[in-house]
Amino acid sequence: MRVANSAGRAVIVIGETAGDIATASEGRFGPDMMSVFDNWDEFCAFAANITEGTDALDMSSLQRPVSAPQQVFAIGLNYRQHAEEAGMEVPEVPATFTKFASSLSGPFDDIPIVGTAVDWEVELVAVVGRQADNVSVDDAWSHIAGLTVGQDISDRKLQMAAGRQFSLGKSRRGFGPMGPWIVTPDEFDNPDDLALGCSIDGEVVQDARSSDLIFDIPTLIAELSSVLTLYPGDVIFTGTPSGVGMARTPPRALAPGNVIETWVEGIGTMRNTCV
Numbered sequence: 001m002r003v004a005n006s007a008g009r010a011v012i013v014i015g016e017t018a019g020d021i022a023t024a025s026e027g028r029f030g031p032d033m034m035s036v037f038d039n040w041d042e043f044c045a046f047a048a049n050i051t052e053g054t055d056a057l058d059m060s061s062l063q064r065p066v067s068a069p070q071q072v073f074a075i076g077l078n079y080r081q082h083a084e085e086a087g088m089e090v091p092e093v094p095a096t097f098t099k100f101a102s103s104l105s106g107p108f109d110d111i112p113i114v115g116t117a118v119d120w121e122v123e124l125v126a127v128v129g130r131q132a133d134n135v136s137v138d139d140a141w142s143h144i145a146g147l148t149v150g151q152d153i154s155d156r157k158l159q160m161a162a163g164r165q166f167s168l169g170k171s172r173r174g175f176g177p178m179g180p181w182i183v184t185p186d187e188f189d190n191p192d193d194l195a196l197g198c199s200i201d202g203e204v205v206q207d208a209r210s211s212d213l214i215f216d217i218p219t220l221i222a223e224l225s226s227v228l229t230l231y232p233g234d235v236i237f238t239g240t241p242s243g244v245g246m247a248r249t250p251p252r253a254l255a256p257g258n259v260i261e262t263w264v265e266g267i268g269t270m271r272n273t274c275v
């Protein structure tokens, strides 16, 4: 199942069509996305009976698929080659920081560039569907509503200027595009092995597989939920593979006019223009 946020209303996406969840459920779920996550198990049982949409899907109306998460986690240095290109040790526990929720944006939104050190980071993003406390690795996937595509846009200058407290440099306005929709885990042959990548003006700059994650999604759920509570709708940016701009010689940064396309196998592609 694919669930999207169309102009502020939760919809099910089926092929080229969309079905408004609040309308279809006569107000039981929706219209906002967060109320769908709050009742995720019941919603999934209801949605299994919906086989076609009622409206043509308007891609330009799609907003970030999690409108207002309580918590946004991001994981640094979670691919070995990226840790090497960043010149940093692979951590023993997930190197967890936050993107403040106000930085989240939609799959086709513009990215405002500030300064000369703004970088790209394709990431597979997991969305929590069931409250998680001390969840085991084996039980972790049952706590995931689905997966989506993310860009952990990063102002490297601000990121490094803050004593390696990454969160501010990762949270400028518009620095967290995500979407175009959430795909439930059952849709994938193997949700732990998905191709992901991004291109700048058509040139592929990152190309990897999520099976190369150091801490995979079940391990992240287990590690995070051993420390704190994960709530429905919480967002986890799982980390970026190698190929970021700061590791290049000379370093490369995003500039106004650049178009970033970001994809994950089995989910879809975002397209964001730098302004």
Ligand code: ZN
Binding pocket: 074, 075, 076, 121, 123, 152, 237, 239, 240
């Ligand atoms: Zn990142």
